[in-house]
Amino acid sequence: xxxxxxxxxxxxxLTQISCGQDPENEVNNAKITPFEAELLVDGLQIPWGLAFLxxxxxxxxxxxxxxxxxxxxxxxxxxxxxxxYNRGQGGLLDVAVHxxxxxxxxxxxxxxxxEGPEKGxxxxxxRAKLDNMALVNIEKLYKATPNTTKGQHFGSRFAFDxxxxxxxxxxxxxxxxxxxxxxxxxxxKIYRIHDDxxxxxxxxxxxxxxxxxxxxxxxxxxxxxxARHPQTGEIWIHEHGPRGGDEINIVKKGNNYGxxxxxxxxxxxxxxxxxxxxxxxxxQPIHYWVPSIAPSGMTFVTSDKYRGWKGSxxxxxxSFQYLERLALDGTKVTQxxxxxxDIGRVRNxxxxxxxxxxxxxxxxxxxxxxxxx
Amino acid sequence: xxxxxPIYIFLVGAIALHLFQDKELQASMERGxxxxxxxxxxxxxxxxxxxxxxxxxxxxxxxLLEKRESSIRxxxxxxxxxxxxxxxxxxxxMMNMGLEDEEVADVLNYILHSWGNEGGAMVTxxxxxxxxx
Numbered sequence: 001x002x003x004x005x006x007x008x009x010x011x012x013x014l015t016q017i018s019c020g021q022d023p024e025n026e027v028n029n030a031k032i033t034p035f036e037a038e039l040l041v042d043g044l045q046i047p048w049g050l051a052f053l054x055x056x057x058x059x060x061x062x063x064x065x066x067x068x069x070x071x072x073x074x075x076x077x078x079x080x081x082x083x084x085y086n087r088g089q090g091g092l093l094d095v096a097v098h099x100x101x102x103x104x105x106x107x108x109x110x111x112x113x114x115e116g117p118e119k120g121x122x123x124x125x126x127r128a129k130l131d132n133m134a135l136v137n138i139e140k141l142y143k144a145t146p147n148t149t150k151g152q153h154f155g156s157r158f159a160f161d162x163x164x165x166x167x168x169x170x171x172x173x174x175x176x177x178x179x180x181x182x183x184x185x186x187x188x189k190i191y192r193i194h195d196d197x198x199x200x201x202x203x204x205x206x207x208x209x210x211x212x213x214x215x216x217x218x219x220x221x222x223x224x225x226x227a228r229h230p231q232t233g234e235i236w237i238h239e240h241g242p243r244g245g246d247e248i249n250i251v252k253k254g255n256n257y258g259x260x261x262x263x264x265x266x267x268x269x270x271x272x273x274x275x276x277x278x279x280x281x282x283x284q285p286i287h288y289w290v291p292s293i294a295p296s297g298m299t300f301v302t303s304d305k306y307r308g309w310k311g312s313x314x315x316x317x318x319s320f321q322y323l324e325r326l327a328l329d330g331t332k333v334t335q336x337x338x339x340x341x342d343i344g345r346v347r348n349x350x351x352x353x354x355x356x357x358x359x360x361x362x363x364x365x366x367x368x369x370x371x372x373x
Numbered sequence: 374x375x376x377x378x379p380i381y382i383f384l385v386g387a388i389a390l391h392l393f394q395d396k397e398l399q400a401s402m403e404r405g406x407x408x409x410x411x412x413x414x415x416x417x418x419x420x421x422x423x424x425x426x427x428x429x430x431x432x433x434x435x436x437l438l439e440k441r442e443s444s445i446r447x448x449x450x451x452x453x454x455x456x457x458x459x460x461x462x463x464x465x466x467m468m469n470m471g472l473e474d475e476e477v478a479d480v481l482n483y484i485l486h487s488w489g490n491e492g493g494a495m496v497t498x499x500x501x502x503x504x505x506x
Contacts, residue, residue, distance in 0.1 A: 045468070086469065086471050087472070088412050090471075151412045174411060268410070268415065319427075321427065344465075345465075345466070363466035
């Protein structure tokens, strides 16, 4: 009897602990959905990247290697796209348009590339111009080394900051114990370059011999969401954790985000990676997801088109197949909301220049969220 | 006595062949395990349990064990559209992983002989090569 009382007490305590999780880690169905989703571009497989040209046309990357130009309901394949290493998570990945595109016409593409002596691939960044539905003036800006046949973690999201620097992510390529904490190796890092590929002289590791000079942060796992904060101008990223421990981080010069030394996640097999979630000299995320939602794509809502949404962050969930809205108070997540439940694997979400939100879903296509008053 | 010798030789040969194949299967499964952890585990999970209504299970999957050629095709080229696994309809997409034929055979040998699965004869590279899209 005594024993059973102890067990009861233990049970009560455990229940309280498990209920004591932060409310920020609960996600609820949206009470109000200020939009109706319309499938604008159909027949897509893995629409990885999405960008808008000044004339309202969309550029969509398919992971398999196609670059699609979409305007007035018409899809056109852009030719002369470099060959991609389509294996595992690799392929043709993100696309971005230069902030001053009207003047200079530069497009940016990230993809898994086989260039180099080793078998396999790694992330490459190019810029090019669009002429008569073909890529021309292709310039290689960056190619991570070495190649590997591992299928994971190419990173590849783009963002420009207010000064015109280009940021991009490269994941740790399935080699967590080698790449993210080693400044002399590519992978597990956020990079910062000039729009023509030159390395800024004030990059944080420029003075360190052997260091990857283009690196801006390290200790990242696989960031597949990147967006510029509309007010502060800071670059925000999210990154896939292992099992549990997806994170949102703010990119700060020279910071170490701790992977795999600290993490809120565990191995897929259930075994621990580390018992540490924090350590001096390593940056804490502003939010982490347990369980993992497998975040992909991220945008801030800057327009007034959707009631109650301005200033929120939108993130796609691959594993739970919905669109997540995170209400923010500064850098604190105050509420999480589930939208488009069971829509499919949400690969990307972008706010267009028209203030409208576009959502890319695997096996389906691009949805336009038509605002509802 | 005359009959004994051929039977003896046959049995020894059969055992040797069996042991040899078994060893070959083990080696293939070992390689396949690595492929699994690289390309499959994020969705189908460490013990092939899958995710209800989203990613079909591989452990105890009737589809996998009964539709061998379709399974090879799915791993080799990807899979899209409705499939029924253990009475549950899945309508999702698995991308083309870009695996080489040998890797397809290895990962299938691992899946077909793990977590209680009894997947029959070893999948060979030739068998994978013969499957077209």
